[in-house]
Amino acid sequence: MAGQKKLLRALAGEKQDVPPIWMMRQAGRYLPEYRATRAEAGDFLSLCYNSDLAAEVTLQPIRRYGFDAAILFADILLVPQALGADLWFVTGEGPRLSTITTESDFAKLGPASDIHETLNPIYETVRILSRELPAETTLIGFAGAPWTVATYMIAGRGTPDQGPAHALREENTALFEALLARITEATIDYLSKQIEAGAEVVKIFDSWAGSLKGEAFQKYALEPCRQITQALKERHPGIPVIGFPREAGENYVGFAKATGVDCVALDNSVDPEWAAANVQVDGCVQGNLASRHMVTGGQDLVDDTRRIVEAFRNGPHIFNLGHGITPDADPDNVQLMIDTVRGG
Ligand code: CP3
Numbered sequence: 133m134a135g136q137k138k139l140l141r142a143l144a145g146e147k148q149d150v151p152p153i154w155m156m157r158q159a160g161r162y163l164p165e166y167r168a169t170r171a172e173a174g175d176f177l178s179l180c181y182n183s184d185l186a187a188e189v190t191l192q193p194i195r196r197y198g199f200d201a202a203i204l205f206a207d208i209l210l211v212p213q214a215l216g217a218d219l220w221f222v223t224g225e226g227p228r229l230s231t232i233t234t235e236s237d238f239a240k241l242g243p244a245s246d247i248h249e250t251l252n253p254i255y256e257t258v259r260i261l262s263r264e265l266p267a268e269t270t271l272i273g274f275a276g277a278p279w280t281v282a283t284y285m286i287a288g289r290g291t292p293d294q295g296p297a298h299a300l301r302e303e304n305t306a307l308f309e310a311l312l313a314r315i316t317e318a319t320i321d322y323l324s325k326q327i328e329a330g331a332e333v334v335k336i337f338d339s340w341a342g343s344l345k346g347e348a349f350q351k352y353a354l355e356p357c358r359q360i361t362q363a364l365k366e367r368h369p370g371i372p373v374i375g376f377p378r379e380a381g382e383n384y385v386g387f388a389k390a391t392g393v394d395c396v397a398l399d400n401s402v403d404p405e406w407a408a409a410n411v412q413v414d415g416c417v418q419g420n421l422a423s424r425h426m427v428t429g430g431q432d433l434v435d436d437t438r439r440i441v442e443a444f445r446n447g448p449h450i451f452n453l454g455h456g457i458t459p460d461a462d463p464d465n466v467q468l469m470i471d472t473v474r475g476g
Contacts, residue, residue, distance in 0.1 A: 139201045139270035142416050142448045143333060143372040143394045151441065151449040152200035153473050154272075155466065157456030158193040159205050162426070162463060165192045176221050180206050183256035190261055194269055196463070197470055201270040201333070201450075202261060204326065206254050208276025208337055211318050212285050214247035216240060231288035233300060235307060244317035251322060255329040262330025272374075273331030275323050277338030278315040278356040285311065294343045301348070316356050320363045327368045335374040335397070336360060342379025342399075349383050358391040365392065374418060378455065388414045400454025404443035416448035421469065423453045426461035433465060437472040 136144070138152035160166055169189050173179035180186055186205040194202050209227050213219040218230040232238055248255075261271050279297075286308075287296040301308045323334045341353040354377070361373045375393035377383065379401060388396050388411070398407050398419035411417055421440055425433040441451065451473050457466070 137200070137268055137270045137332075139272075139450060140332065140372065142450050143374075145415055145448050147445070147447050147449070150474055151444070151451045152270075153451040153470060154199040154201035154203065155193070155457055156203075156453055158197075158199060158203065159189040160457060161459035162457055162461040162466075163192060163196070165189075165196075176207075177219070180210060181253045183253045183260055186253075186257040187260040187264065190257070191264060194265065197466060199269070199470075201272050202265055203272040203274060203335070204254070204258055204261065204331065206257070206274070208274070208281055209284060210251060210254065211247065211275060211281060211315065211322055214250035214322075215244070215314065215318055216242045216246075217285060226290050227284060229284055229288045231296075232285050232311060233296070238307060238311060238314075241314060244314060244321055247318050247322060248325065251325070255325050258326050258329035258331055270332050271330060272333045272335055273323060273326035274335040274337060275319045277336050277341065277353065277360075277377075278312045278319060279344065279352045280338050280340045281315050281319075282308070282311050283340050285315075294340050298343070301352070312352065312356060316359055320360055323360065323364055324367055327364070327371055333372045333374060334364065335376060336393075338375070338377045341377035341383075342381065349377075349380070353377050353380070354383070354387065354390055357387075357393065361392040376418075385410050386414070387411075395448075395450065397452065398454065402454075404440050408443050408447065412444060412447040412449070416450065417444060418450040418452045420452070420454040423455050423457055423461070425469070426453070426457050426465045429462060429465040429468060433468055434472050437469055441473060 142152050166189050169185055170179050173182050173185050190202050190205040209219055220228050222228055283294045283297040286300050336357055338353055344353050357375050364371055372394040374395040374397055375391055376397035378399045395416035395418050396411055398417055400420050400422040402420055
């Protein structure tokens, strides 16, 4: 595996003395250069669909910090938009979408095969990045998992407990499952196009997987992730996939084997020593420093970073946060985390 990029080596199962490192939401509002480019673009969605500027913000954290991976700048909610949902962002509050709660709402969505006209600028961003990234940096594409995307499509916004999506799941299971199937199909096509454009890894973000329990987790978090992973690996043999069933708890155990993903991303509620013994035994893990350290810094940051590196030292590991960095983070704390991982 000599000569291969550090992140790809970890995904192939290699343990490394210094793990590769990148950070969820590494292109974001905590960086002054991001805020400047976003102001130039106008608003967040205009930035996502402007391939040159989206590539620029993807590259900013690579230039500043030399992360081992760049993640395409886009959003998981572009897929619902490409399926025909209205989407807008309310400053300070978050996303808003037209809701899907009835058969007639669902009937207004287009077929999965129609998404590319809207999403073509995203594939162009990937092509620009695969030309411009440093040779040692891995390009990660991504999409939301069907359940997480559905929670936003059903409620029309983010919800603390995913209540509206759970209600539809129980009251109109057929409609709920039809929606999940449509998102699954669109996601396979979307990720497939990202791979054709140059993404070397794809990550499936299931931010709300933790609110599915028992059999519901198996049916609506694990099974769609398995279907997407299997379809991508059939179309693109060898493509590595990272799964992120956030807050899955005990359901992290066996998730990689059951879905076929090459790496499981861990949120920061997971104890690293427990995860080394119960999850890393099946392959690569990613994570899982608490994002608050990027705000608070200091010796606590250094101690927790070292503890995570140490816990995962005996197997393949990608260092990352347990969730996205927040806008109030201090860019110097990011540097301290990187120096601690790379310098010991
Ligand atoms: O990680 C990266 O740097 C890549 C880009 C990326 C964004 N969103 C950019 C973004 C990725 C991978 C996402 C994923 C995403 N988007 C998720 C799953 C991961 C997670 O965080 O749980 C979800 C649930 C979304 C939906 C979404 N997008 C919400 C709820 C919000 C508003 C909350 C917020 O942070 O403001 C967004 C907006 C968003 N997506 C921003 C960024 C950089 C902030 C937009 C801005 O500049 O104002």
